[in-house]
Amino acid sequence: MVDWKPFGTYLLRKKLQYLNISTVLCILIKNHLVLEYVVIKLSETNLIECINKIKSVLNGQTTREEVSDWAGTYVYADDPEVEDDRVWDMLILLSGIxxxxxxxxxxxxxxxxxxxxxxxTE
Incomplete structure (x- = not known):
């Protein structure tokens, strides 16, 4: 579900740290001003997806930093929606890859x- 919300015109910081929310913010930016944002719900990941992220690092298709950022969206969320403990443990590992x-x-x-x-995988 997509929920558009007005944001006003606030100056955008040059660097954004990890967002401590269980959603991803897509921000419309014009002339360094935040005009509005949309909230997109993250879908729950699974163990196969996590393992494929590791394989993509080993194959050189993805950087470690990209995988860490991806896992961080789940790990650093205020209310992570990960039900499987093995997936959660893997996400914690991947956030530090x-x-x-x-x-x-x-x-x-x-x-x-x-x-x-x-x-x-065992």
């Missing part, structure tokens, strides 16, 4: 990512 332990290496290696796939 882009963490680095140095300036050039990720905290979670490709071996770790493969282990996550094995762990959640």
């Amino acid at each position: 882009d963490l680095k332990d140095s300036s050039e290496t990720y905290l979670h290696s490709t071996d770790d990512l493969n282990d996550w796939i094995k762990q959640y």
Whole structure:
């Protein structure tokens, strides 16, 4: 369901942090002013979708940062609508997939990512 709401003309911050809501905001911007926004309900994800996100990182089709941002929309929501505990655990892992332990290496290696796939497909 889409719900349009007037937003007025407020200055848009240059960087938006994670939105702590269970919806995604689509914002119409003109001349750095927020004119209105639409609220779109997130659909519940499943384990296969999470595993496919890991595979897309391993194949180089998606960046770790993109997957982390995607998972973060669920994890950082005020009222996450994830019923399956295994999916929730996987989303928490994926929200940190882009963490680095140095300036050039990720905290979670490709071996770790493969282990996550094995762990959640058994």
